[in-house]
Amino acid sequence: MSDLPDRHLAAQYEAFPYPARDPREEAKRLIIGSPSHLREIDHWIFGSRRPASTPLRALFAGGGTGDGTLMLAQQMAWAGRPGEVTWLDRSAAAHRIAEARAATRKLGNIRFEAGSLLDLPGSGLGPFDYIDCCGVLHHLPDPLAGLRALTSVLAPGGGIGLMVYAPHGRTGVYMLQDALRLLAPEAESPPARIDIARRLWRQVPETAWLKRNPWLTDHLSGGDAGLYDLLLNPRDRAYTVPDLAALVAEAGLRIACWVEPVRYDPDAYLPDPRLRARTAGMTPIERAALAEAITGNMGIHILYCRRAEEPEPERPWEDPEAVPTLREMDGAALAKGLPRDGTLPVTFDGLRVNLPLPRLAGAILQRVDGRRSLGAIADELAANGIAREVFWRDLAALRQSMEAMNRLLLAAPA
Numbered sequence: 459m460s461d462l463p464d465r466h467l468a469a470q471y472e473a474f475p476y477p478a479r480d481p482r483e484e485a486k487r488l489i490i491g492s493p494s495h496l497r498e499i500d501h502w503i504f505g506s507r508r509p510a511s512t513p514l515r516a517l518f519a520g521g522g523t524g525d526g527t528l529m530l531a532q533q534m535a536w537a538g539r540p541g542e543v544t545w546l547d548r549s550a551a552a553h554r555i556a557e558a559r560a561a562t563r564k565l566g567n568i569r570f571e572a573g574s575l576l577d578l579p580g581s582g583l584g585p586f587d588y589i590d591c592c593g594v595l596h597h598l599p600d601p602l603a604g605l606r607a608l609t610s611v612l613a614p615g616g617g618i619g620l621m622v623y624a625p626h627g628r629t630g631v632y633m634l635q636d637a638l639r640l641l642a643p644e645a646e647s648p649p650a651r652i653d654i655a656r657r658l659w660r661q662v663p664e665t666a667w668l669k670r671n672p673w674l675t676d677h678l679s680g681g682d683a684g685l686y687d688l689l690l691n692p693r694d695r696a697y698t699v700p701d702l703a704a705l706v707a708e709a710g711l712r713i714a715c716w717v718e719p720v721r722y723d724p725d726a727y728l729p730d731p732r733l734r735a736r737t738a739g740m741t742p743i744e745r746a747a748l749a750e751a752i753t754g755n756m757g758i759h760i761l762y763c764r765r766a767e768e769p770e771p772e773r774p775w776e777d778p779e780a781v782p783t784l785r786e787m788d789g790a791a792l793a794k795g796l797p798r799d800g801t802l803p804v805t806f807d808g809l810r811v812n813l814p815l816p817r818l819a820g821a822i823l824q825r826v827d828g829r830r831s832l833g834a835i836a837d838e839l840a841a842n843g844i845a846r847e848v849f850w851r852d853l854a855a856l857r858q859s860m861e862a863m864n865r866l867l868l869a870a871p872a
């Protein structure tokens with residue numbers, strides 16, 4: 459039996475399947491993101507050691523209108539990767555849209571299942587090598603029960619990609635949710651509540667924190683579905699890093715990586731050696747918690763998890779056979795545009811970080827095309843007079859910055 463907010467939640471996603479998508483748009487673009495990008499799964503979950511020829515069984519739990527499902531299924535189809543992507547959600551309206559989007563793309567590697575992710579244990583579905591649960595756990599009556607249900611159908615050696623809300627970047631949201639609970643009670647119809655929310659947004663004073671929060675735009679550009687999801691949602695809770703680490707641990711999982719890793723590294727913001735001396739003594743969770751607390755701009759957490767008892771796979775960065783690849787970046791173009799001061803400026807939700815780059819950054823990136831192996835790049839540079847040990851040293855330094863950006867990854871072996 460679901461509780462009352464959960465019934466309201468189910469009604470919300472029937473009235474406003476999320477996110478709002480028009481299947482005709484599939485002809486123009488593929489929506490790409492994290493988690494669940496095929497290259498990220500290969501790298502962060504499987505340590506770039508699981509052969510591309512091994513079929514991948516993936517589940518999107520609470521798949522909604524299909525953004526993640528379509529991304530992964532399309533990337534697998536384009537790369538000729540065997541396997542199947544299962545979409546699971548209890549919203550019939552979202553189901554229709556996700557299926558129409560898949561049909562527009564002529565994807566034959568998606569299976570659609572209607573139902574609750576809480577019923578996964580004993581459902582006969584699975585096991586899955588990879589499970590995506592994006593923007594769902596924080597709405598559930600019992601997120602831990604949800605995460606445990608997912609873990610129950612996770613295959614050995616597999617992993618889970620999660621997205622949940624984080625509090626600081628959502629500053630202002632919960633105040634207006636409180637206001638709307640008073641002005642537009644949940645018992646009213648969704649269109650009536652939307653009307654009140656729009657009227658309120660036009661009149662809230664400038665001091666309302668959401669007016670001052672530049673990172674959230676769902677209520678401005680996400681249509682009715684976005685507005686409802688942000689301000690009228692019957693239940694959403696935001697997790698700090700320590701809250702989330704505790705949830706993951708209680709479900710028998712371990713965090714393999716935060717996305718993007720550099721955002722969760724306090725040293726990226728704190729060059730003072732006296733502060734660095736203190737961060738050096740912290741656990742990985744404490745370091746991530748510190749980064750969250752000082753940046754103040756994280757509105758979501760994206761993370762990859764694996765079973766707690768399984769060892770973290772060593773990524774083969776020192777293996778000449780390993781093939782480096784860039785996520786949505788052209789190595790040659792990137793190499794051309796590198797600043798001359800030896801740093802790469804990157805911005806995360808208004809937060810600027812300068813990542814140090816080694817001398818050979820351009821020469822290496824120019825050759826990263828997803829086909830050449832590390833050994834082949836070392837050979838080409840050696841032919842240009844660059845000693846192999848210098849290549850491997852600079853590669854390690856380049857990795858330090860660009861793997862941490864979630865951009866330079868290692869491909870799955872053939």
Ligand SMILES: C[S@@+](CC[C@H](N)C(=O)[O-])C[C@H]1O[C@@H](n2cnc3c(N)ncnc32)[C@H](O)[C@@H]1O
Nearest residue numbers: 471476520521522547548549574575592593594
């Ligand atoms: C905010 S949407 C996220 C959709 C999608 N994962 C994405 O990121 O684009 C939340 C989705 O979770 C689904 N959902 C909520 N509770 C669920 C449950 N117990 N079982 C299956 N789906 C659920 C809703 O129907 C809705 O489609």
